[in-house]
Amino acid sequence: MAKKNRLVTVRVPEWVARDADQLAEYERRPRSQILREVIEDGVKKRKIDDLMERHGRGEISIGRVAELAGISYLEALEEARKRPLPPQYTMRELEEDLAAAKEWAKSVRRRRR
Numbered sequence: 591m592a593k594k595n596r597l598v599t600v601r602v603p604e605w606v607a608r609d610a611d612q613l614a615e616y617e618r619r620p621r622s623q624i625l626r627e628v629i630e631d632g633v634k635k636r637k638i639d640d641l642m643e644r645h646g647r648g649e650i651s652i653g654r655v656a657e658l659a660g661i662s663y664l665e666a667l668e669e670a671r672k673r674p675l676p677p678q679y680t681m682r683e684l685e686e687d688l689a690a691a692k693e694w695a696k697s698v699r700r701r702r703r
Contacts, residue, residue: 610624634659634663638655638659638669639660641654641655642669642673645675646675652666652670655670
């Protein structure tokens with residue numbers, strides 16, 4: 591299925607147009623294609639940044655970030671790793687997991703005897 595495109599007119603600084611022209615010439619591709627790719631990449635990055643910010647505030651899970659950003663769960667985890675986000679893990683959850691791990695370790699030791 592072909593992607594639908596919509597015409598959007600935007601003014602850019604002279605240096606952006608000049609650099610886009612240079613890239614187009616170097617890559618032997620139309621300037622419009624270069625600009626379209628740059629805009630797509632920029633919008634995707636901005637969307638991920640905004641979603642990660644929401645995740646950092648505890649508003650959405652990492653799974654929801656992945657879903658809304660259109661990336662895999664592992665890609666979302668990698669994005670989260672790159673950022674100074676507060677852990678989405680409470681002290682109570684840590685204590686519960688630690689207790690469960692201790693119980694598991696005891697059961698493993700008992701089985702080995």
